Amino acid sequence: EAAVTQSPRNKVAVTGGKVTLSCNQTNNHNNMYWYRQDTGHGLRLIHYSYGAGSTEKGDIPDGYKASRPSQENFSLILELATPSQTSVYFCASGEGLNERLFFGHGTKLSVL
């Protein structure tokens, strides 16, 4: 089964600081996704990627950048973190239509 590893598991940041969330997958999936989970919103898509070098905007990309330097790694970058970005972030990978999505265990980010 595909393994998706997120780091860090928990992060406390200050307003205005830069935050980088990392995701690594070992199943050679082309597609990778970053979601955030907030009460009442389910998981909302921030950015996604179809492969190394590609990044696409999801439904809520404002305030976030993404980087896919390799097939295995997909990072989410908050250049200027704000308290509204306090959330739990999930990375996922998958392959093709009707794909199963394999999720990481999440990163809990608190921006103070």
Next chain:
Amino acid sequence: QQKVQQSPESLTVSEGAMASLNCTFSDRSSDNFRWYRQHSGKGLEVLVSIFSDGEKEEGSFTAHLNRASLHVFLHIREPQPSDSALYLCAVASSGSWQLIFGSGTQLTVMP
């Protein structure tokens, strides 16, 4: 744009009693439906995927899809306290890579 809603927001059942969760979606052309489970502090676990009208069973979980009525249900047979978790429905429109998630149903199974 696809909208996915789940009901109820929370559900408490006794151990062994059938639990039924509801998910409604807005795009009748959707053809990719997933039920996920998330235990507190953990990642999401795929329970069952269904791609056509009817039923799909995976262990104690059965998904029932009726696209005409824009509903997909999850039935949990003989739930155990360990099944207490947040259950998420996700739907993708035909030809789309993106799954749209509902906000979940918090299930509590009482011993």
